Amino acid sequence: xxxxxxxxxxxxxxxxxxxxxxxxxxxxxxxxxxxxxxxxxxxxxxxxxxxxxxxxxxxxxxxxxxxxxxxxxxxxxxxxxxxxxxxxxxxxxxxxxxxxxxxxxxxxxxxxxxxxxxxxxxxxxxxxxxxxxxxxxxxxxxxxxxxxxxxxxxxxxxxxxxxxxxxxxxxxxxxxxxxxxxxxxxxxxxxxxxxxxxxxxxxxxxxxxxxxxxxxxxxxxxxxxxxxxxxxxxxxxxxxxxxxxxxxxxxx
Amino acid sequence: xxxxxxxxxxxxxxxxxxxxxxxxxxxxxxxxxxxxxxxxxxxxxxxxxxxxxxxxxxxxxxxxxxxxxxxxxxxxxxxxxxxxxxxxxxxxxxxxxxxxxxxxxxxxxxxxxxxxxxxxxxxxxxxxxxxxxxxxxxxxxxxxxxxxxxxxxxxxxxxxxxxxxxxxxxxxxxxxxxxxxxxxxxxxxxxxxxxxxxxxxxxxxxxxxxxxxxxxxxxx
Numbered sequence: 001x002x003x004x005x006x007x008x009x010x011x012x013x014x015x016x017x018x019x020x021x022x023x024x025x026x027x028x029x030x031x032x033x034x035x036x037x038x039x040x041x042x043x044x045x046x047x048x049x050x051x052x053x054x055x056x057x058x059x060x061x062x063x064x065x066x067x068x069x070x071x072x073x074x075x076x077x078x079x080x081x082x083x084x085x086x087x088x089x090x091x092x093x094x095x096x097x098x099x100x101x102x103x104x105x106x107x108x109x110x111x112x113x114x115x116x117x118x119x120x121x122x123x124x125x126x127x128x129x130x131x132x133x134x135x136x137x138x139x140x141x142x143x144x145x146x147x148x149x150x151x152x153x154x155x156x157x158x159x160x161x162x163x164x165x166x167x168x169x170x171x172x173x174x175x176x177x178x179x180x181x182x183x184x185x186x187x188x189x190x191x192x193x194x195x196x197x198x199x200x201x202x203x204x205x206x207x208x209x210x211x212x213x214x215x216x217x218x219x220x221x222x223x224x225x226x227x228x229x230x231x232x233x234x235x236x237x238x239x240x241x242x243x244x245x246x247x248x249x250x251x252x
Numbered sequence: 253x254x255x256x257x258x259x260x261x262x263x264x265x266x267x268x269x270x271x272x273x274x275x276x277x278x279x280x281x282x283x284x285x286x287x288x289x290x291x292x293x294x295x296x297x298x299x300x301x302x303x304x305x306x307x308x309x310x311x312x313x314x315x316x317x318x319x320x321x322x323x324x325x326x327x328x329x330x331x332x333x334x335x336x337x338x339x340x341x342x343x344x345x346x347x348x349x350x351x352x353x354x355x356x357x358x359x360x361x362x363x364x365x366x367x368x369x370x371x372x373x374x375x376x377x378x379x380x381x382x383x384x385x386x387x388x389x390x391x392x393x394x395x396x397x398x399x400x401x402x403x404x405x406x407x408x409x410x411x412x413x414x415x416x417x418x419x420x421x422x423x424x425x426x427x428x429x430x431x432x433x434x435x436x437x438x439x440x441x442x443x444x445x446x447x448x449x450x451x452x453x454x455x456x457x458x459x460x461x462x463x464x465x466x467x468x469x470x471x472x
Binding site for chain 1: 328
């Protein structure tokens with residue numbers, strides 16, 4: 001099992017608030033890794049550090065190293081290039097509302113300078129197929145706007161948009177928490193299929209979801225990574241008492 | 253996110269299982285006492301208690317099933333419910349062994365009482381002690397106590413082997429005592445099975461408390 005992301009002694013701050021404290025872990029390639037923990041524990045901040053989104057907040061600061069493959073992403077000068085390699089999907093689907101479905105998916109490629117119509121067509125179709133949305137939208141690609149789709153479809157559109165720029169890693173911050181159970185199941189099926197090609201990191205409050213989709217799970221508490229282990233170990237016999245107390249609902 | 257209601261339901265489940273455990277333990281004690289003093293009224297009590305034990309078994313399984321379906325338990329809670337389901341089945345089987353002993357005692361009434369070379373009360377006392385200790389481990393979530401039950405099983409097995417040897421010889425040497433010897437042999441076998449069920453219960457307690465699977469002398 002290769003390592004896709006190696007995090008060493010990562011610390012993050014919002015102003016004076018030390019939100020992540022000395023996080024080190026290795027996220028395996030081509031697997032799904034779930035991050036769980038109570039609200040405010042730092043798990044979302046952590047994923048935002050993995051593609052340099054954290055630093056978009058003017059009062060935020062990061063120290064430590066994050067390697068994606070051989071690249072130290074904080075030594076690499078272009079955050080835009082980093083975010084192309086490390087895609088992100090958020091809790092609320094955020095398609096560009098005035099753009100068509102096609103243009104939503106093609107937007108990342110156009111931003112990266114692609115203009116060839118044939119290539120754009122191919123990538124849009126491939127990405128929508130990978131996101132399991134193609135069959136539902138292929139006849140309305142350029143007619144319908146992204147905002148006209150259902151919530152679940154919008155989220156898969158956002159996943160297609162992220163896949164279109166051929167990332168190595170997909171970060172998903174509670175990607176199904178705003179969706180109904182059917183749409184949630186579709187997103188989970190999608191994660192299952194995508195992880196053979198991409199490394200997936202998913203933040204979730206739904207522990208059953210973590211158990212269903214991820215091979216490894218990390219438990220965050222008060223800005224620290226308390227435990228990181230195989231998902232079946234975390235949910236059947238965690239090593240740390242704090243992990244056990246959290247997942248069994250003995251505090252929270 | 254503290255799940256107070258769920259944890260109350262787990263406490264209820266434990267309480268129900270302990271009531272059933274008390275009945276199974278009592279059934280074995282009564283069956284062995286019935287053998288010792290040839291008291292058929294005790295046999296009747298054992299047979300009647302089996303109906304309650306079976307009813308408890310179904311109720312406990314249903315409670316456990318509901319908790320699994322409705323609460324999605326994790327970690328130690330998940331292991332606890334799994335252990336309860338398995339202990340429940342073992343306790344029901346302990347009740348069955350008591351009934352089986354009672355039926356042997358009834359059948360023995362047709363034959364004269366003879367002094368057999370088998371110490372059934374001692375075997376019963378050991379097997380009951382195993383059940384009691386395994387359940388004490390369950391009550392106190394004490395894996396150490398449960399582990400000590402595993403070593404006790406060898407003593408019960410040895411007594412059963414000795415009973416087999418001695419009673420086989422008796423049948424060879426004094427064939428007129430064959431019916432009594434065969435019934436005693438079957439009762440020894442029932443008690444040996446009670447020891448096995450106690451061992452299973454102890455293993456389930458260890459699994460619940462430590463998350464370790466120690467069955468079949470393999471530890472994970």
